[in-house]
Amino acid sequence: MNSINRRSALLAGLGMAGGSALAACSNGSSRTPALLSPSGSAVAAAEKRRAGTGRTRETTLIAAAATAELGAGVKARTWAFDGQTPGRELRVSAGDTLAATLSNQLPGRAATSVHWHGVALRNDMDGVPPVTQTAVRAGKNFTYRFLADRPGTYFFHPHVGVQLDRGLYAPLIVEDPKEPLSYDEEWVVVLDDWLDGVTGTPDQVFAELRQGMGGMHGMDGMDMSGGMNGSPSASPSGGGMSGGFMLMGARSPLLGGDAGDVKYPYHLVNGRVPADPQVFRSKPGKRVRLRLINAGSDTAYRVALGGHRLTLTHTDGFPVAHQQVDALLIGMGERYDALVTLADGVFPLVALAEGKNAAGMAVVRTGSGAVPETNVHPGELDGLIMAASRLRAADDVRLPSKKTDRVHRIELNGSMMAYDWAVNGERFDVNDPAAHPITVEEGQRVRLDFVNTTTMWHPMHLHGHTYQLGTGGPRKDTTIVLPKRTVSVFFDADNPGRWMLHCHNAYHGEAGMMALVAYRA
Ligand SMILES: [Cu+2]
Structure with a gap:
């Protein structure tokens, strides 16, 4: 039994114990101080202080096995919400209550949860078993109900094991009813490093990694090439169902050295490989708000739109003093919003897998021209790259x-x-x-x-x-x-x-x- 199944079994055990698991936590042991309970009155009081619209947006999320169509004929057996990856975007207005019922139909009796990444929500809806709830067992439902009072770009994913590295993720956009920015279009761009159902499963990856570098074997252990060679093409390389997931020699000056641990055959933009990319269509002169989300598990991306500079407006949902950049670096779990005024032509939106010699890509088309090659490397990637430490919070x-x-x-x-x-x-x-x-x-x-x-x-x-x-x-x-x-x-x-x-x-x-x-x- 691998560690994830062992954990699932453990969590199922907690679930059968009913509310006693959380109660036991709140009593704690003598060596720890008395802590507030997620189900306590302080949490309810904090929720009451949030200003609401009175509107509730209800939805259902079915977590189940699915076949992801990644483009260019690439199909991957994975786990996803409602059969697609990224999952369906959820969108509310600030102050709305989201009531999302998770239905756990995952295979293998896997327990799961949904964590609302970045949202300052009531603690008992944060989706972290066994801390804020017992895990949602196979065949069971759980309704997440919380008021989202802060506009911004968020996303959601399970907080159980390494399920995040499956296809279980989707954007959560909280709109600002008094949106101060003006733009003609809004494009949500979700980045992900992908291996599930191609070279193995995240559970297999973790089983190998946790043995440490002493667990390496054969030629894979000798691979110092920086992982996948060459262009971000449609053909996977490296890995293999028998292991060899560990990536050696991935280096990035931007990341201060070692860039990552895991070999990924694909880097996806909105669930698609570069050989068959999503095409955003618009017109020259249109102003677009990009909402970039890194849903990856082991990859930072350097993102640029060929032929354009980006004006950064937000990070992690919160506004910043606007900054013009050529490219930005986005780590796992980070989000950036940017405004861009579109030129005339066809442009690659490239997400370079930092230090991994690979990339994801989407295409922006406002005029005629050929689709960019999958190995395109726009000069903006090597221009002014904004790091978060150089940004300033907006005054408000x-x-x-x-x-x-x-x-x-x-x-x-x-x-x-x-x-x-x-x-x-x-x-x-x-x-x-x-x-x-x-x-x-x-x-x-x-x-x-x-x-x-x-x-x-x-x-x-x-x-x-x-x-x-x-x-x-x-x-x-x-x-x-x-x-x-x-x-x-x-x-x-x-x-x-x-x-x-x-x-x-x-x-x-x-x-x-x-x-x-x-x-x-
Ligand atoms: Cu880390």
Whole structure:
């Protein structure tokens, strides 16, 4: 039985225990302080304070096995919401309540959940088994009902095992009823590194990675080529159903060295391979809002639209002081919004898999011309590349000046050798999630110092809050922490509950680079 099935069985066990699992958490053991419960009155009170429209948007998400048609005849057996990947976009207006019923029809008795990535929602709807709910068992339903009061570009995915690296993800757009930007069109662009059903499954990948580099074998262990060679063509290379998933020698100066752990045969833009890309059609002079989402598990993308500069307007849903760039770097779990005024012709929207010698691509067509080659490398990719640390929060979302009440050092540990990714020396134990809580109190201004002691970069994601990078930097919920660097972020503890803080590399997180940020009772 692999680790995921073991976990599913465990979670199913918790489910059968009914509410007692959560109750046991809230009592905790004597070594941990009393913590607020996700189902407690403080969480309900916080939800009541959110300004609502009174409207409820109801929907159903069926998680089940599906065949993803990736274009160019490539088909992949995977798990998806409602039979498509990315899943159907959900769209609400700020203040609306979303009532989304998850129906778990996954194969193999797999338990699952839905996490609403980036949304500062009520804690008991955050979708993190076993912390905020028991996992939704096979054949069961669970309705996520929460008020989404903050406009922005979000997405959703399971928070169980490495299910994120299946096809189980989709955009969640919260529109601003008083949208300050003006644009003619809006395109949601979801990036993903894909292997499920092509070279293996995410569970197989994790089983190999967790053995560390000592687990390598044969020629794959000797592969220092940086993974897939050549252009992002339709033909997969590397991997194989028998293992060899680990990627060696992927280097990126932008990421401070080692770029990733996993070989992916494809990099998808809106679920399509570069050889058969999505084509966005418009007219010259039209102003477009791009909403970019990195739903990948192990790949940062450098994104550019050939022949255009981008004006960055938001990251992780929150507005920034507008910045003109040629390209941007987007880690797993990050989002960027950009405005662009379209020129006349046919242009590649390229997502370079940073350090992996591969790319995803979509096409923008406003005039005549041939579709770009799949290995096109627009010059913008090597122009001014915006990193989040150089952005500034827009005035209306900058955190007000306030004394810092609490500082937590968040040391990131581990190595590829042992694949022992951890936070503050502790590998997160899903059986005992409150063992080493990072505690805060409601009303505190909190500073987290992400201290990366490792030789890899980590996109650090905090649930339920949008922190600010440094003083005056952008508001974000996921930020790239480069190797051997320290990044300080600030947030106001205004959303009581128990929240995950973790690396959004799906494999690092599952290996243990997760921690619990918990409000004291
Ligand atoms: Cu990581």
